[in-house]
Amino acid sequence: xxxxxxxxxxxxxxxxxxxxxxxxxxxxxxxxxxxxxxxxxxxxxxxxxxxxxxxxxxxxxxxxxxxxxxxxxxxxxxxxxxxxxxxxxxxxxxxxxxxxxxxxxxxxxxxxxxxxxxxxxxxxxxxxxxxxxxxxxxxxxxxxxxxxxxxxxxxxxxxxxxxxxxxxxxxxxxxxxxxxxxxxxxxxxxxxxxxxxxxxxxxxxxxxxxxxxxxxxxxxxxxxxxxxxxxxxxxxxxxxxxxxxxxxxxxxxxxxxxxxxxxxxxxxxxxxxxxxxxxxxxxxxxxxxxxxxxxxxxxxxxxxxxxxxxxxxxxxxxxxxxxxxxxxxxxxxxxxxxxxxxxxxxxxxxxxxxxxxxxxx
Numbered sequence: 001x002x003x004x005x006x007x008x009x010x011x012x013x014x015x016x017x018x019x020x021x022x023x024x025x026x027x028x029x030x031x032x033x034x035x036x037x038x039x040x041x042x043x044x045x046x047x048x049x050x051x052x053x054x055x056x057x058x059x060x061x062x063x064x065x066x067x068x069x070x071x072x073x074x075x076x077x078x079x080x081x082x083x084x085x086x087x088x089x090x091x092x093x094x095x096x097x098x099x100x101x102x103x104x105x106x107x108x109x110x111x112x113x114x115x116x117x118x119x120x121x122x123x124x125x126x127x128x129x130x131x132x133x134x135x136x137x138x139x140x141x142x143x144x145x146x147x148x149x150x151x152x153x154x155x156x157x158x159x160x161x162x163x164x165x166x167x168x169x170x171x172x173x174x175x176x177x178x179x180x181x182x183x184x185x186x187x188x189x190x191x192x193x194x195x196x197x198x199x200x201x202x203x204x205x206x207x208x209x210x211x212x213x214x215x216x217x218x219x220x221x222x223x224x225x226x227x228x229x230x231x232x233x234x235x236x237x238x239x240x241x242x243x244x245x246x247x248x249x250x251x252x253x254x255x256x257x258x259x260x261x262x263x264x265x266x267x268x269x270x271x272x273x274x275x276x277x278x279x280x281x282x283x284x285x286x287x288x289x290x291x292x293x294x295x296x297x298x299x300x301x302x303x304x305x306x307x308x309x310x311x312x313x314x315x316x317x318x319x320x321x322x323x324x325x326x327x328x329x330x331x332x333x334x335x336x337x338x339x340x341x342x343x344x345x346x347x348x349x350x351x352x353x354x355x356x357x358x359x360x361x
Contacts, residue, residue, distance in 0.1 A: 002043065008057020020053050020064045033070040033093065034079050038086065045089045068093070103145040103152060110141050113149060117156035128166045130159045135170040143177050321356045324349070328358075 003018030019028055030036075036044070047053050048068060052061050070093050079085035103110060111132070122129040132140065145151050155176050159168065327338040339349040353359050 001040075002053050002055055004056035005058045008055075012057070015055075018053070018055065020047055020066055021062060023066050024064045025066075027067045027069060030068060030070040032072060034072040034074040034076055034085060036085075038084075041086045041089050045086065045092060048089075048092045103148045104143070107141065110143075110145070110152065111137050113152055114140060114156055117153045118160060121157050121160035125160060127160060130156065130163065131167045132173065133167065133169045136168055136173045139170040139173050139177075317356075320352070321358070324352055324356070324358065 001019045003016050003021055004012050006012055006015045043053070047064065047066070051063055051065055053064060054061055076085055076090050080087045080090055103113075114132070115129075118130040147154070158176055163172075165172075323342065324338070327341050328335070331337040331341065335349055335353075336346055339346040342349065344352075
């Protein structure tokens with residue numbers, strides 16, 4: 001639209017005049033203006049406001065007097081709200097708006113246009129024009145035509161080329177009308193947005209994941225509070241019921257719990273290291289000699305139980321030291337071969353031995 005100078009970009013072997021320069025004093029038609037990039041919209045706005053433009057690669061401002069007619073098949077106001085079209089450019093173009101209704105709203109015009117297209121294609125292919133029976137005309141006018149006049153023209157051409165009979169009834173016409181486009185009912189609401197609201201009410205996959213994680217965190221907080229109340233003996237009846245309802249959560253945490261008679265049973269260690277279970281005890285096994293345990297006493301007892309195995313360390317230095325010792329042992333303290341086995345230089349191995357105080361090996 002604006003032209004360019006020679007050498008302004010790769011392939012610009014000569015200067016070229018743009019449409020605004022060539023059409024000075026005339027009219028320019030911009031089809032599908034809603035698909036124009038935002039950068040081009042800003043440059044177009046300058047031409048409409050001041051009648052000025054600059055060629056690509058040039059610095060000289062040129063004047064033009066062009067009447068612009070623009071067309072779009074999308075709602076430009078919706079595009080403005082979504083940030084895909086400049087609001088100032090919309091109101092600059094909207095001087096004399098002309099709204100063309102879709103084909104499905106034109107009534108008898110549908111059949112008149114069909115006859116016109118059928119006559120044109122009959123002349124082109126040198127055949128007799130296609131005609132429709134009254135029931136076929138009614139069927140044609142009930143069709144939605146989402147593709148508007150282009151779709152009607154395409155259907156007329158298909159009939160003119162493929163049909164041997166030149167008069168078609170409704171049954172024959174339906175073979176050229178897509179079945180999924182024949183209804184005139186409004187579009188159904190999507191399952192993700194059943195209330196018909198905008199996109200702000202829909203949830204992305206990430207939002208749903210965050211919601212699940214926050215719900216799990218809230219459930220875990222409630223369970224912690226429940227266990228504290230259970231141990232302190234503040235809500236025995238409610239705690240017992242909630243424990244029963246949420247037993248699956250305790251199973252996921254590798255914790256089995258029981259609460260009977262408002263008393264917390266003592267934990268017993270299992271054979272697996274680091275795992276402790278609260279095992280149930282029948283009420284009749286409790287006697288007067290059993291001391292009542294408070295929450296602080298019980299927590300102290302649990303903390304005092306030693307782990308049978310030491311937790312595996314994840315320290316990189318410890319792992320590195322262990323690998324060096326294994327390599328030296330494997331090669332009978334021959335550092336040259338140990339360094340080759342470890343994939344490091346012999347000099348680096350000496351430095352590591354000094355760092356970990358392993359020089360005596």
